[in-house]
Amino acid sequence: MPVRMRAQSQERTWEWLRESRRAWPSAKRVLDLTLGSVLLIIAAPLLAAGALALAAQRKPGGVLTRSPRIGLGGRLFVLRSLRTRRLRLDLLSRLPHVVRGDLSLVGPVPLAPDDERAWAPGADSDTPKTFAATTARHWRQELKPGLTGLAQVRSRSVMPWDEPALLDQHYAEHHWVGLDLAILARAVHTPLRRAIRGLIRRGEAHLSDTDHRRSGYSAAE
Template sequence: MTPKRVVDLTGAALLLLVLAPLLLTAAAAVAVTSPGPVLLRRERVGLGGRTFTMLTFRTGHPGAVTPVGRALRRHFLDHLPQLLNVVRGEMSLVGPHPLPPDALPAGLGPERARLAVRPGMTGLWQVGGRSELPWEEMTVLDLHYVEQHWLGLDLAILARTVPVAIAGRSVVHAAPAAPVRVA
């Protein structure tokens, strides 16, 4: 087992344990405030091009985001069920943005390099602009991560994710110009 997988498995298991009350509260709030399933299952492409079912809390109903859903999305809480994807080995705590199969370009283009690592719950795309980023910038951040990933970068991204989640917004809007190394 690689050090990254040990961190992923340990971190996800600890987070599931510590955040269990929050997860149960969020699930109950989703269930009580609007009809439908509590969890959404979305097909995504993972390591090596294998598809998997990514889990998220449902944040709306047809045509609208619910108030509970808006709060969950603002603080990234809708992504917490993905901790189960991390435990199952389908995702990592940190990695490229998980894409649906139809969003991945065909062929051997540079964007397919993202398949060399597991997609992540967070990444440079999340702490660097999130949904405000155009597709091209998200791709640049993902490819930068794939080229430069190492455990120290993962830990730095995780540390930056916490204030971003608490603030409910991204705080940085560009990829680092050069890889960040800790001596």
């Protein structure tokens, strides 16, 4: 086989391999699809009950909020959430976006199109075509926004390097499945710990309000 034909054959082989790799789901996508589906099945009865309760109240605007957000590659999608923050139902109601692929379980905060943080300096965010493609791509557009993220789990920190935009950028530059699992564990652990503390304090209050003195007790004794 001539050298030129052999080189062309090898190039076609490498191109086929590159295309095949693009078609394979990433480990992050497998985690999103698997864990996101499991969480959605578990949360479905709670979400249904919340939706029915909101529907019974007949609030203006309906059961869901709808807001445009910027996703992977600058693509716009409509983010739907339940109109309540009780039991974090608003967050859980976004799980269908994770399964569908609009969101990831872990990622940067999903931003609105008019948010300056979503665009690199020099990008024209006023022109509709730049939502799908822009010469000044921003690092936020290189990965999906998340249901939760590094900025969210460190939201109570007052350290200067824990500023949300810096945390999101750090995640974008260093993300991998192990970091995603650590963030998810922290996201679950923090509200669970607060709930347990609330129950303990409530129990202590009840104990302190109870009179444990025996019948007939007098302070003069």
